[in-house]
Amino acid sequence: MIKKTPPMGFNTWNTFGECYSDEVLREIADAMVDRGFLDAGYEYLVIDDAWSMENRDPVTNKMIPRPKKFPDSDIIPLSKYIHDKGLKFGIYSCAGVRTCGQKMGSFDNEFLDAKTFAEWGVDYLKYDFCLKPEKFDGETLYRRMAIALRESGRDILFAACNWGMDDVWSWARANGAHTYRSTADIYDNFKSFTDIFSSQVMKLGSSAPGCQNDLDMLTVGMEGSGHASLGEFGTEATYRIQFAVWCMFGSPLILGCDVRKVSDKYRDLLCNKDLIAINQDLEGRPPFPIGCDDRLAFCKLLADGDYAFLLINVDEKPNTMSFIPHDIGMTEKSGYELHMRDVLNGEEFCFDSFVQVPVPAQDCRVLRGKLVKKK
Amino acid sequence: MTMLSSLAPVGISIARLYGANIDKKTVLETADRMISLGLRDAGYRYLVIGDGWAEKKRSADGSLVCDKAKFPEGLLGIADELHSRGLYLGIVTSAGVRTVNSFPGSHDSEYLDAEFFAASGVDYIMHDSCHIPGRADVQTIFRRMGFALRSAGRPIFYATACVDDKVHIWARSAGIGSYRGLPYADSANVSLPDKSIAGYSADYCWHDLGDITVCPDKNADSLKAELTAAAMMCSPIIIDCDLEALDTEKLAVMKNADVLRFAFDPEGRPARCLSGENSRILVKLLDEKEYAVAFVNMSENDETMTLYAFDFGLTGTCGLLCDACEIYTAEAFRFDDCLEVTVGARSASVFKVKLIEKRD
Numbered sequence: 008m009i010k011k012t013p014p015m016g017f018n019t020w021n022t023f024g025e026c027y028s029d030e031v032l033r034e035i036a037d038a039m040v041d042r043g044f045l046d047a048g049y050e051y052l053v054i055d056d057a058w059s060m061e062n063r064d065p066v067t068n069k070m071i072p073r074p075k076k077f078p079d080s081d082i083i084p085l086s087k088y089i090h091d092k093g094l095k096f097g098i099y100s101c102a103g104v105r106t107c108g109q110k111m112g113s114f115d116n117e118f119l120d121a122k123t124f125a126e127w128g129v130d131y132l133k134y135d136f137c138l139k140p141e142k143f144d145g146e147t148l149y150r151r152m153a154i155a156l157r158e159s160g161r162d163i164l165f166a167a168c169n170w171g172m173d174d175v176w177s178w179a180r181a182n183g184a185h186t187y188r189s190t191a192d193i194y195d196n197f198k199s200f201t202d203i204f205s206s207q208v209m210k211l212g213s214s215a216p217g218c219q220n221d222l223d224m225l226t227v228g229m230e231g232s233g234h235a236s237l238g239e240f241g242t243e244a245t246y247r248i249q250f251a252v253w254c255m256f257g258s259p260l261i262l263g264c265d266v267r268k269v270s271d272k273y274r275d276l277l278c279n280k281d282l283i284a285i286n287q288d289l290e291g292r293p294p295f296p297i298g299c300d301d302r303l304a305f306c307k308l309l310a311d312g313d314y315a316f317l318l319i320n321v322d323e324k325p326n327t328m329s330f331i332p333h334d335i336g337m338t339e340k341s342g343y344e345l346h347m348r349d350v351l352n353g354e355e356f357c358f359d360s361f362v363q364v365p366v367p368a369q370d371c372r373v374l375r376g377k378l379v380k381k382k
Numbered sequence: 383m384t385m386l387s388s389l390a391p392v393g394i395s396i397a398r399l400y401g402a403n404i405d406k407k408t409v410l411e412t413a414d415r416m417i418s419l420g421l422r423d424a425g426y427r428y429l430v431i432g433d434g435w436a437e438k439k440r441s442a443d444g445s446l447v448c449d450k451a452k453f454p455e456g457l458l459g460i461a462d463e464l465h466s467r468g469l470y471l472g473i474v475t476s477a478g479v480r481t482v483n484s485f486p487g488s489h490d491s492e493y494l495d496a497e498f499f500a501a502s503g504v505d506y507i508m509h510d511s512c513h514i515p516g517r518a519d520v521q522t523i524f525r526r527m528g529f530a531l532r533s534a535g536r537p538i539f540y541a542t543a544c545v546d547d548k549v550h551i552w553a554r555s556a557g558i559g560s561y562r563g564l565p566y567a568d569s570a571n572v573s574l575p576d577k578s579i580a581g582y583s584a585d586y587c588w589h590d591l592g593d594i595t596v597c598p599d600k601n602a603d604s605l606k607a608e609l610t611a612a613a614m615m616c617s618p619i620i621i622d623c624d625l626e627a628l629d630t631e632k633l634a635v636m637k638n639a640d641v642l643r644f645a646f647d648p649e650g651r652p653a654r655c656l657s658g659e660n661s662r663i664l665v666k667l668l669d670e671k672e673y674a675v676a677f678v679n680m681s682e683n684d685e686t687m688t689l690y691a692f693d694f695g696l697t698g699t700c701g702l703l704c705d706a707c708e709i710y711t712a713e714a715f716r717f718d719d720c721l722e723v724t725v726g727a728r729s730a731s732v733f734k735v736k737l738i739e740k741r742d
Contacts, residue, residue, distance in 0.1 A: 008648060008669055011585065118700035150654070150665075151695040157671055158702065158737055177581045181654035183667045212551040215584035216388065217650060290388075290586045295525075295555035308557045312532045336525035336556070341493035343533060378533040 009164050009185060011216035012287045013259045014131065016051025016097060017044070018224050021195070021263025024234030025057035025108055029077050029085055036092050038267040045093060047278035048287065049262060051131045051164075052089050053097030056108040058082070063111055069123045070100075070111050086128040097131030098124060102148040102169070103138035112138060113152065121155035121163070129163055132156065136169040145173045146182060153183025166221065166259070176210055180218035186259045193223035193263075194237035200226065200249045201321075204256060211293030214257055219291070221259050225249065228264035228273030235263060243272065244370035247351075248319055250276055251371050254286035255294045255307055255317045281350035282373065285315050297330045304328060306335055309375075316347065316374040320366035329363040337378065347376030388585040390560065390618040391506060391539055392645060393428025394421065395593055397474050398622050402434040402483040405452040409460055413467050415625040422468060424637045425646060428506055428539075429464060430472035430620060433481040440486050446498050461503025472506035472620075473499070477523050477544070478513035487513055488527060496530035499538060507531075510543040520546055521556070528557025541590060541618065550579045554587040560618050562590045574655075574662060574680055575615055583616040583652040591615060596623035602631040603729035606710065609635060610676050610730040613645035614653040614664045640709035640734050644674045656693050661685040661725065665694060673735040675706060679725040686724045691717060696737075703740050706733040 017039060019027050036052055039045050060071040060080075072082040089096045100120060101112040113120045113134075124132060134152055139145060149167050156163045167184040169175055170191055179187035189210065190203045203222050214220035224235075227250050231240040253260060262277065269277075276282075285307065294305035294317065303319035318328045332338075332345065339360040347356045350373045356364070359381070366372050396404065396412055409431055416422045416429065435457055437447040448457040455462075461471045475495070476487035488495040488509070499507060509527055514520065524544050531538050540559040542549075553561040563579050575589055583589035594608045612619045621636065628636075635641075644666060653666035653676065660681040666674040675694075679685045691704060696718065703718035709732045715721055718740065723731045 115697055115699070118697060118702065147693065147695065151697065153667065154673075154695045154737070155700070157667070174578065177578050178654055179581070180584060181581045181652050181667070183651070209551060212554055213582040213584065215554060215582075215587065217585060292557070292586065293555045295552060308528070308532065308555070334522065336522055336529045338490075338493065338526065341530070343493065378529065 009162050012289070012291065013219045013257055014051055014164055014166070014186060015048045015260045015283075016053055016095070016131070017049060017262040017266055018053040018055050018097070018133070020055035021193070021224050021226060021229060021235035022233035022265045027054070027076070032085060033088055034267055036089050036094055039094060040092050042266060042274055043278055044262070044266055044274070047280070048283055049260070050093075051095045051097045051261070053099070053131055053133060053261065055099045055133065056106050056135070057110055058098065059100075059106070059110045061105075061110055063116075068116065068119060070120060082127050090128060095130035096128055097133065098127075098129045099133045099135065101135040101137055102145065102152065103136065104140070105138045107135055107137035114139060114148070117148075117151045117155040118158065121152065121159040124163060125159035125161035129161070131164040131166060133166045133168055136172065145169060146178055149179075149184060150182040157183065168221075176213045176220070180213065180215070184218055186219050186221040188221045188223060190223065192235070193226060194235050195226035195229045195231060195233065195240045196238040197241045197245050199237070200252075204252045207256070208296055211256060214291070214293050216289070216291040219257055219259055222253055222256060224261040224263040225253060225277070226263050227277055228269040233263070233265065242369065244367065246273065247276060248371045250279075251282060251317055251373050252319075254282040255305055255315060255373070257286060257288075257291050257293060260286060279351070281375065285309065285373070285375070297335055304330060313375055313377050314345070317371060318364055318366050318374075319371045321369060323368050325365060325367050327363050327365045329361065332358065332360060332362060342381050343378040344381050345376055346379045347374040349373065350375050387537070388650070389646060390588040390616060391428045391470075391472075391541070392619040392642070393426050393430060393470070393472065393621070394625065395430035395432075395472070395620045395622045397430055397432030398593075398595070399624055400432060400434065402485075404431050404434040406454065406460060410463060412625060413464055413469055416469065417467060419625065419628070419633060420637060424639070425642050426621070426636070427468065428470045428472050428620065430474065430506065430508060431460075433474045433476075433483050433485045435460070435473065436485040438485060444491060444494055446486060446495055448502070457502035457504065461505075465503065470505035471503060472508065473504055475507045475509045476512040477509050477520075477527065478511060479515065480513040482510065482512050489515065489518065489523060492523070492527045492530040493533070496527065496534040496538075499531070500534035500536035504536075504538055506539040506541060508541045508543065511545045520544060521552060524558065525556040532557055543590075550582045550589065558587055560588040560590040562592060574611055574660070574678065577655050580615055580652055580655065585650045588616055588618055589652070591617040593620045593622040596621060596628065596632060598627065602629075602635050603726060605632050606635050607678055607680060607728050607730040609641055610732050611678050611680075613641045614666050614674060614676050614678070616650055616652040619645055635710070638709060641732060644668065656689065658687065661687060663687055663689050671736065675733045675735050677723045677725045677731045679727060679729055682727050684724060684726050686722060688720050688722045690720045701740050702737040704735050705738045706735045708733055
């Protein structure tokens with residue numbers, strides 16, 4: 008059975024779009040290991056669209072890896088290289104007749120393609136939703152591929168990607184998905200990722216171990232370079248907000264930056280143990296919004312009895328963010344107080360009936376701690 | 383590591399049967415009967431004893447007090463007895479000011495009561511909505527008990543019956559272990575869940591379809607339908623019954639190894655309803671390349687239902703067919719087109735399914 012915590016890895020799309028090669032992919036694998044990403048938990052190396060030809064093999068009907076990307080149309084050497092490095096191998100297909108990049112889709116060939124992927128040592132399948140026959144039920148296509156993957160003979164994580172269509176929150180888990188994309192694609196700018204997570208704040212009730220709401224690949228560290236660049240790419244602080252939100256919300260953590268070139272500063276952020284621990288928490292409970300201005304404060308219950316708070320200040324000036332613990336279920340007369348620590352800078356706090364935390368402009372703070380009996 | 387088990391609880395409740403008149407002798411007799419009937423070993427580990435263990439008044443410092451006339455060794459004493467038998471202790475509590483039988487409710491005493499429950503060896507509370515003050519904020523008080531339990535130092539399963547049609551949106555974030563969604567189940571019948579929210583049931587926070595009540599005027603088929611619905615939908619399974627009066631047919635339904643295997647499946651995926659309202663075709667994806675298919679008829683008439691392999695998820699070219707075996711009758715079917723089943727009123731036909739290669 009596949010691990011139930013949110014998957015972590017890298018996907019080619021945000022940086023490379025359709026333009027990558029076998030050599031680049033090996034460099035990515037090397038960088039994931041050498042730069043500490045694998046140690047931090049990023050284990051899936053996912054090849055997005057455009058690995059496949061526009062047509063199938065006329066004899067076997069199997070999908071064909073593009074020979075210009077994979078010598079002799081053989082992807083198994085790359086798969087082996089990835090596995091030998093201790094990584095897992097992810098690939099992409101589509102529920103429709105063609106992928107979004109108009110390469111071959113899996114419609115009506117789900118079982119053959121799942122078997123093929125298993126033969127190639129695939130561990131993860133991103134399954135897109137372009138170009139499906141209009142009158143064909145989308146949910147059925149996802150259940151089909153989920154069953155096909157199960158019957159393939161290999162454990163393959165099923166990352167559904169239908170962008171929140173057909174009320175996917177209500178059936179992703181039942182139909183065998185491990186993660187499900189719930190919005191349109193992300194771009195490397197502040198508005199894009201904030202629109203994405205804001206739209207999902209009240210839609211995390213079905214995000215749980217074994218099937219998570221996927222907020223899309225991270226753009227942290229891209230700094231305007233790459234296929235998913237669009238407009239102003241934001242600051243270190245806004246990238247910090249993005250990563251903190253993805254961790255608090257229990258989304259899969261799929262890197263979109265070029266892991267070979269991303270700065271050490273962003274590598275360190277993306278590998279922050281404390282933030283990742285919040286994301287990988289065993290109970291995988293979603294956060295709930297705390298009644299602050301703009302509802303940009305969240306509280307998440309963690310498996311060991313700890314609490315995590317995320318406070319986001321979108322203003323252009325520093326703010327003191329505050330809330331009343333009674334409103335979230337803590338009481339002063341209970342005899343408990345909150346002992347919290349900022350996971351990024353180590354500052355400690357003790358609160359009982361009123362929480363006040365200064366937050367820099369357009370930045371965030373993440374606190375973790377517990378309820379402790381007052382002496 | 384979390385303190386809690388991720389699985390939904392499975393057990394017996396005597397809360398309705400005995401109400402306020404519960405005592406040590408009754409609890410231990412029930413516990414021993416759970417063992418002698420083979421229910422504990424089949425997986426029924428929780429024994430929910432209701433609210434009648436408490437004194438009607440709290441002590442001077444506001445603590446709950448166990449009625450020593452009924453339980454001379456206190457609540458911890460009875461918890462120890464159950465634990466030594468491999469069982470878990472469950473009680474019924476209230477988010478309001480009084481419980482169903484007018485014992486003290488936990489409103490505004492959540493932290494004190496959670497500490498008491500933890501110190502008393504309690505493993506499960508069913509926290510319901512009796513006597514919630516009209517001006518109280520329901521979400522806050524249910525979340526408060528969730529927080530209180532997690533600070534008290536003992537893994538206690540937090541079952542809830544909260545009257546809020548949006549509870550499935552916030553329950554998981556509040557530390558809740560199970561919630562009763564729409565339709566709000568009454569004590570007599572398990573209802574099939576609203577299809578738009580049934581899929582939210584998942585590890586650590588399950589959609590509870592309600593206690594399964596077994597009584598003389600409900601036959602074994604009815605028990606089968608409700609138990610099947612609960613197992614397929616990943617609901618906790620708490621069977622409200624008099625173990626002394628359990629006939630062999632009903633006991634066999636409760637101990638069916640396959641339906642319990644569906645309930646305990648580690649993937650914890652609720653079934654998807656492919657069709658129907660009062661009578662439904664449910665498909666559940668299990669671990670280890672197995673599937674459960676249930677035809678559940680909650681209506682008052684016989685129903686003929688047809689499962690299409692296409693709807694299940696097979697294709698014309700996949701080269702596979704369904705190999706289905708009914709878990710109560712052992713009837714076997716193989717099909718790649720459809721399976722037509724007639725199910726009696728308030729009953730179920732339940733199949734464990736594997737996909738096998740077609741041979742020419």
